[in-house]
Amino acid sequence: MHAPAPRDLPSLSYAHHLEPFTDDLERQEIYEWLHIDGRTFEDADGGMSRFNECALSSVTFTGGRFRRARLDDVWLDNIRTVGSDLAETDWLDAECRSSLLAGTQLHGSRLRRTVFHHCKFDSVNLRAARLRDVTFVDCLLRDVDFGGATLTGVTFPGTTLDRVDFTKATLDRVDLREATALGITSGVEALRGATVSTLQFFDLAPALAQHIGLTVKDD
Structure with a gap:
């Protein structure tokens, strides 16, 4: 299993098309070949907008509503979203x-062929989201809720899972073997369809035993 290498801005296939963006974000707009750099957006509303072959670097979003926005081949670096609404967004070939x-x-979001490198997810709601061919590389997922989500072909090389909830999630070809920690608070029964290492299995054994009502006792 080989984690994809992160790209830098000049290596993007559309880098030579990029133009600086200095305006405000608006709803239902189409943004293409734009570079948003060093900006702070407070309570912005970009709902149902489409970002196509855009780059965002050193951008902070405080609050804001981007529900049902679409990100196609978007490159994000050093982004901060705090209390932002990205529900039902559609990510395709994105890199963060x-x-x-x-x-x-x-x-309710849909993420396909998307890679996260060295990112921190803190109290992120991914309930009922659909993730296909998504890779979390050297990330921290803390208090992340995958309840009812569908994960297909998702990998976690070098990533720490801390207090993650998989309740009623559906997993298919999910590889957890290279995760550095499996802190799963709920939904351990949903790991059917996932692959773990032998050591990880022993770490999960108490939670699995509790789920099936198995008592382990030595005299």
């Missing part, structure tokens, strides 16, 4: 590096 998502709503 060295970013923080805190108290962010991503429930």
Whole structure:
């Protein structure tokens, strides 16, 4: 299993098309070949907008509503979203590096062929989201809720899972073997369809035993 290497801005296939963006974000707009750099957006409303082959670097979103926005081949670096609403967004061929998502709503979102490098997810809501061919590389997922989500072909190389909830999630070809920690608070029964290492299995054994009502006792 090889984690994809992060790309830098000049290596993007559309880098030579990018133009600086200095306006405010608006709803239902189409943004293409734009570079948003060093900006702070407070309570912005970009709902149902489409970002196509755009780059965002050192951008902070405080609050804001981006529900049902679409990100196609978007590169994000050093992004901060704090209490932002990204529910039902659609991500395709996106890459996010060295970013923080805190108290962010991503429930009902669809992420496909998307990679997160060195990102921190803190209290992120991914309930009922659909993730296909998504990779979390050297990330921290703390208090992340995957309740009712569908994960297909998702991997976690070098990533720490801390107090993660998989209640009623559906997993298929999910590989957890290279995760550095499996702190799963709820939904251990949903790990059917996932692959873990032998050592990880022993770490999960108490939670699995509790789920099936198995008592382990030595005289």
